Amino acid sequence: MKKYMRIILAIVSVLSFMSCSNSGDSVGESQIDTSTPILNRLDVWLRSNFVEPYNIEVLYKWDINDTDIDRFLHPPLQSSVRPVAIALQKAWVEPYTEVGGVDFIKNIAPRQFTFVGSFNFNPNTPTITLGIAEAGTKITLFNIDYLDFSDINSIKEPLKTVQHEYGHILNQNIPYDPIYNQINPQNYNANWFNRTDEEARELGYITAYASSQGSEDFVEMVSEMLTNSKTGFDAIVNSILNPESKAIIRQKEAMVADYYSTNFGIDIYELQELAYKGMVELVK
Amino acid sequence: MKSMYRKYFAISLLILCFFSCNNDDNQVLFEDSPAERIAQGNSEVLSLLTSEAQGYRGVYFTKNDEFGGFTFYLKFNTNGTVDMTSDFDLETAIESSSFEVRLGTTTELVFTTRNHIQKVSDPSTDGLIGTGFKGTSVFQYYGNENGNLVFRDVRNKNSSFLELSPTGFASFEAESIMEAEASLAQRQNILPTIDSSVFQLLTVQNSTGTSNFDFNYDALRLYANPQITLSDGNVVEYNFGLNFNETGFVVSPAFEYEGEVYEEFLYDENSSSYVSSVNGTTATVYLSNTPSFFKDDVNGIGKVGRQIFISFIEDGVNPLTSPGFNNLIETMEFNVTQTDGRSDWVYSGLAYFAVPDPSGDVRVDVFFSNPSNPNLERAIYLLKPVTEDNKLFLTFEGVTNQLGFELFQQLSPFVQFWASVEGMYYTDEGTFSSDIVSYPNSSGTFTSLSQSNLRTYGLWLN
Numbered sequence: 183m184k185k186y187m188r189i190i191l192a193i194v195s196v197l198s199f200m201s202c203s204n205s206g207d208s209v210g211e212s213q214i215d216t217s218t219p220i221l222n223r224l225d226v227w228l229r230s231n232f233v234e235p236y237n238i239e240v241l242y243k244w245d246i247n248d249t250d251i252d253r254f255l256h257p258p259l260q261s262s263v264r265p266v267a268i269a270l271q272k273a274w275v276e277p278y279t280e281v282g283g284v285d286f287i288k289n290i291a292p293r294q295f296t297f298v299g300s301f302n303f304n305p306n307t308p309t310i311t312l313g314i315a316e317a318g319t320k321i322t323l324f325n326i327d328y329l330d331f332s333d334i335n336s337i338k339e340p341l342k343t344v345q346h347e348y349g350h351i352l353n354q355n356i357p358y359d360p361i362y363n364q365i366n367p368q369n370y371n372a373n374w375f376n377r378t379d380e381e382a383r384e385l386g387y388i389t390a391y392a393s394s395q396g397s398e399d400f401v402e403m404v405s406e407m408l409t410n411s412k413t414g415f416d417a418i419v420n421s422i423l424n425p426e427s428k429a430i431i432r433q434k435e436a437m438v439a440d441y442y443s444t445n446f447g448i449d450i451y452e453l454q455e456l457a458y459k460g461m462v463e464l465v466k
Numbered sequence: 467m468k469s470m471y472r473k474y475f476a477i478s479l480l481i482l483c484f485f486s487c488n489n490d491d492n493q494v495l496f497e498d499s500p501a502e503r504i505a506q507g508n509s510e511v512l513s514l515l516t517s518e519a520q521g522y523r524g525v526y527f528t529k530n531d532e533f534g535g536f537t538f539y540l541k542f543n544t545n546g547t548v549d550m551t552s553d554f555d556l557e558t559a560i561e562s563s564s565f566e567v568r569l570g571t572t573t574e575l576v577f578t579t580r581n582h583i584q585k586v587s588d589p590s591t592d593g594l595i596g597t598g599f600k601g602t603s604v605f606q607y608y609g610n611e612n613g614n615l616v617f618r619d620v621r622n623k624n625s626s627f628l629e630l631s632p633t634g635f636a637s638f639e640a641e642s643i644m645e646a647e648a649s650l651a652q653r654q655n656i657l658p659t660i661d662s663s664v665f666q667l668l669t670v671q672n673s674t675g676t677s678n679f680d681f682n683y684d685a686l687r688l689y690a691n692p693q694i695t696l697s698d699g700n701v702v703e704y705n706f707g708l709n710f711n712e713t714g715f716v717v718s719p720a721f722e723y724e725g726e727v728y729e730e731f732l733y734d735e736n737s738s739s740y741v742s743s744v745n746g747t748t749a750t751v752y753l754s755n756t757p758s759f760f761k762d763d764v765n766g767i768g769k770v771g772r773q774i775f776i777s778f779i780e781d782g783v784n785p786l787t788s789p790g791f792n793n794l795i796e797t798m799e800f801n802v803t804q805t806d807g808r809s810d811w812v813y814s815g816l817a818y819f820a821v822p823d824p825s826g827d828v829r830v831d832v833f834f835s836n837p838s839n840p841n842l843e844r845a846i847y848l849l850k851p852v853t854e855d856n857k858l859f860l861t862f863e864g865v866t867n868q869l870g871f872e873l874f875q876q877l878s879p880f881v882q883f884w885a886s887v888e889g890m891y892y893t894d895e896g897t898f899s900s901d902i903v904s905y906p907n908s909s910g911t912f913t914s915l916s917q918s919n920l921r922t923y924g925l926w927l928n
Contacts, residue, residue, distance in 0.1 A: 213501035220546040222564070243564060243578035246604045251621065254597045256584035257577070260563060299580050303589050303596035327580065328590075 224263055231271065232295075236287050240267055242297040249298060249322065258299030258326050266297060266326045266340060269464050273341050273409075274348065277456035281448050290355055292347070294320040299327035309375050313343030318354040321347045331466050338409050341461060345408040349401030356445045362437050363396030366430050370395050383422045386430035403431075403438045411458040412451060504569050511575065511607050512567040514615060515542040515630075521549070521638045522615070522630035523645075525709055528586050528601040530718040531625045534688025535709030536599075537649055538583055539633065539642035551642050552582035553649035553710065560639060573607040575617055593686045593901065602626075648712035652733055656708075656715075656740070656751070657685055660793045663753045663918035668692045670723050672747035677723070678758035679704070681751055685785060690717070695759035714740050721749060755918045757891060760856035763910070764892040767858065768820045768828075768851075770928070771908055777924030778815030778833075782900030786911050790919030794879050801876035802834060810837050816880070816922070818912070826850060827863050830884050832877055845870040847881050857889030857915065883922075888915035898925035 221229075224242075232238045241248060244257035278286050292315065302311040302324040314322045323340050330336035366386045374382070374394040387393035392402035407415055419435075422428040442450040496503060515522075521541030527534070541549040548565045551558050563581035568574055577583050585591075586601030605617035605628050619626040635641040658664055668679040668690075679692035688710075693703040706717040713732050720729040721742075728749040731740035739752035766772045777787070799813040814833040822828050827848040834843045846867045849860040862885045865871050874881075884890070891913045898909040905925060913921040 213499050215501075215505055219566075222546075243566070244576055244603045246570070246576075246602075254587050254589045254600055256587045256603055257579050259580045299584070300588055301590055305596065 222260075224260060227264065228267060232267065236275065236291060237293065238287075238291055239294045240297065241294060248296045249302075253302060254300075255298050255302060255324070256300045258297050262299060262327045262329070263297055265331055265464075266323065266329065269337060269341060269461075270295070270344060272460035272464055273457050274344050274460075277408075277453055277460055278448075280456055281453045282446060286446075290351060292319055292321045292351060296320065296322040297326050298322060298324045301325045301328065307375060312339060313347055315347035315350050318351040331464060334461065334465050337461060337464050341457075342405045342409045345457075346401045346405040349404035350397070352404075352446070353397065353400065356441075358400050358441050359437060362400055362434065365433060367396065369393055370399075380421075383418070383431070384424045384427055386424075386427040388418070388431060388434070399434070400438065403434050407435065407438065407450060407454055408457045409461065410454075412454055414458075415454070504573075507573045507607075508567045508569060511573050511615070514610065515565075515567065515575070516544050518542070518632050519638075520633050520635040521642070523633045524583075524628055524630045525716070526583070526586065526601070526628045527626060527707055527709065527718050528599045528619070529622045529625045530707045531705065532687065532689065532707075533599050534707035535716075535718060536586060537646065537709065537711060539638070539646065540583075540630070541638050541642075548577065548581065549638070550582045551646050552585065553646040553653070554582060554585040556650065558643050558646045558650075560643065570604065571606060571620055575605045575607060577603045599687075645712050649710045652710040652712065652714060653688075655733055655738065656683065656710075658753070658788055658790075658919070660789045661919055662738075662790075663755055664788045664790075664913055664921045665754045665757050665918055666751065667754045667758050668749060668751050670728075670747065670749045672724055672726065674724060680758045683708075692721075693758075695761070723749070756915065760891065761893060762856050763894040764853055764856055764858050764890075766894070767853075767892060768822070772910075772926050773819070773821050774927040775818040775820060775910065775912075775924050776815060776927060777817075777922050779813065780815070781898070781905075781925070782902035784900045784923045786895060786921065786923035788913075788919060788921040790917070791883075791922050794883060794920060798832070798877055798880055799834075802873060805873070805876060808834075808836070811835065811843065814842055816924075818884075820851075822851065828860070829866070830880070832880050843869055845873050845877055847877075847884075849884060854889070856891075858892055858912075859889045860884050860886070883914050883917065883920050884912075886914040886916040891915055895923065 228240045232240050240263070242258055242260070242263045249255050275287050303309075304311055310324070312324055316322075321344060323343060326340065329340065369385045369387070370393060371377075372394065374390050377385075377390040377393060379389045382388070382390040382393045385393060387399060387402075388406045389402050392399040406418070410418065419428060419431050422431065439450045442448040442453070498506065518541075521539060524538040524540055526536055526538055536552055536554045538550060538552040538554075542565065543549070546564050546566065547562050549560050549562050551560045561581050563577065563579040566576045566578055568576060570576075583601070584603060586599040587603060588598045589596050591598040600622065602619040602621060604619070606620055606623075608616040608618050608627075610616075613632065615630040617628040617630070619628075633642065656666075658666070666681040666683055668681045670677045670679075677694055679694045682691040682693060684690070688708045689705070690708060691703055691705050693701050695701050704721060704723075706719055706721055708715045708717055714730070716730050717728070720727045722728075724747075726744045726747050728742040728744055731742045731749070731751060733740050737752060739750050741751075742749040795813050799811070802811050802813075803809050811834040814835050816833065817831045819829045819831070828851050829846055829848050831844045831846050836843045844867070845865075847865055847870055848863040850863050852859045852861075862881060865874060870877075893911050893913075895909045895911055898905040898907045907925040907927065909923065909925045911921050911923045
């Protein structure tokens with residue numbers, strides 16, 4: 183009897199283990215669609231000029247999650263995309279590459295640009311948002327369908343945004359000297375839009391938006407310096423009537439130049455010349 | 467004892483063995499994996515879209531509790547492009563852009579680059595700054611209803627829909643533009659002209675009789691707010707958006723009144739009206755010489771807050787000033803500039819002083835700018851007011867200043883407007899707004915009942 187019991191036990195044990203074995207198919211090919219989407223000529227051009235050399239993706243095809251779902255916005259005309267992308271190359275990528283080295287933009291750059299065709303109106307204020315930078319990785323540019331490439335002032339707007347947002351990204355990598363925020367903090371105001379640029383300059387801020395807070399003040403200085411020629415920038419500063427405010431702007435200019443020189447080995451005036459030259463070349 | 471444990475152990479193991487072999491998941495609910503079914507869903511919609519060689523006619527209401535709708539004509543191509551035109555505006559040329567069918571919250575149709583359909587989500591739209599018509603570029607697929615593909619906007623899923631139906635065209639390129647332009651023409655037919663009355667009514671005729679509504683059509687939003695004043699004085703109102711087509715318009719939500727549902731209105735050129743016929747009843751949108759009901763707002767005139775009424779060009783444009791009245795202004799201005807020394811005068815505005823003077827007269831002034839005079843020139847006319855049956859009757863009494871005498875003949879259309887034999891109809895219109903400003907002042911309209919094409923909109927100074 184004992185013998186039979188042992189045999190039965192042995193058989194049952196074997197069956198028990200076998201019944202737990204995985205008899206299903208082995209893991210097969212992924213069922214997620216990873217095929218290359220339809221690429222038009224513009225997509226191919228963007229891949230060759232931004233993705234491959236700099237690992238920067240330029241998104242222009244609408245995805246509701248790329249922008250604020252509560253805003254009423256629309257994608258750009260396909261024909262608007264390439265001129266703006268070229269503007270980024272000429273007035274931002276190439277000048278930085280020339281003065282900072284071939285890897286400068288590769289190392290420190292937003293990984294994604296999103297182009298939006300429409301204006302982005304801010305609810306309850308008489309303002310529009312020209313661009314947004316998110317966590318140093320993404321810049322969204324609005325109203326690209328409304329740029330006039332025969333007018334340098336029109337082209338300057340998105341480039342100001344890019345230089346402004348890129349200034350933030352540089353600051354996120356290497357913070358600027360906090361003493362900058364203490365130069366003239368008394369007139370920083372959340373209702374900055376009630377001031378004109380001229381009024382803000384008389385208070386020692388380069389633009390109205392610069393008078394909102396220290397970090398914006400710093401990158402507005404960067405943005406104004408890199409979207410004007412030196413002569414043009416000096417003319418803006420020299421137009422300030424209040425000598426004290428004029429001196430404050432010059433002090434801020436010196437701190438910005440020092441920030442670029444000390445931290446990145448970049449002569450901002452050389453960068454300024456190249457960026458402005460690139461911008462002028464864009465005007466048709 | 468040991469033997470007993472062994473037996474129990476053997477039996478337990480046997481039971482475990484049999485249960486482990488029990489197949490309890492043999493029910494095959496789906497043949498394919500979730501990823502495959504999602505891809506299949508997208509593929510089906512893409513296939514439906516691209517299978518129509520002559521494209522789809524798309525009726526799109528962005529938000530039918532605020533706006534009317536527009537018609538888009540869309541031909542989806544297998545290379546990911548879509549050719550499109552629409553009746554949104556006069557730019558009806560077919561444009562090409564890209565689209566995708568992808569998984570979002572469900573299968574979605576996304577118009578990925580700008581084309582006609584993004585005109586409804588353009589926040590730069592005049593009069594609708596910041597929002598446009600609150601449209602979208604992303605549409606959730608809700609199903610195929612008898613060959614019509616229904617999509618919705620997740621933001622306004624209860625008030626928005628895009629319904630695509632096959633065009634049945636022989637030539638998409640030619641016929642889509644023709645249809646869009648015919649639809650635009652219908653949109654013009656509903657608007658007041660220089661000669662047409664400003665009183666646009668919706669009248670329902672059924673077995674219980676006739677019911678008259680003030681149609682209250684907002685041409686910017688393509689939206690109507692019909693109101694009927696009941697015999698007890700209570701006002702009942704309805705709301706719907708209009709989507710024009712080559713034969714008239716459809717409304718959404720449908721207009722339901724006394725058991726019938728009116729949705730499609732056909733344009734009758736002979737009577738310049740839009741008619742919806744349902745089960746022997748009719749709903750007609752047409753122009754009348756009188757409003758559906760005479761409101762008693764006129765009784766407030768002359769009291770505090772309704773003492774001086776002005777309407778000046780510098781305060782901007784509001785569609786409540788009728789094309790006929792604008793034409794009257796042009797006529798007056800032309801007449802005045804034909805007189806000696808006034809060739810450069812420009813009409814500025816008008817004022818109605820509603821508080822009677824000791825003689826019981828009120829006055830109307832008309833103003834012109836004269837480049838030679840820093841002050842506005844004004845002609846003044848006196849009128850005797852009587853209010854009766856919710857109408858204001860003004861009888862011409864005379865002229866009180868030199869300019870009024872000199873320009874009496876040239877400004878007679880203005881005087882005739884106020885001295886309407888059939889009376890004037892006055893309505894309160896809330897606070898003042900125009901295309902350029904908004905003021906907290908009360909506003910109102912005066913309409914001549916003798917010439918119902920003449921209506922002026924303005925504000926009360928005090």
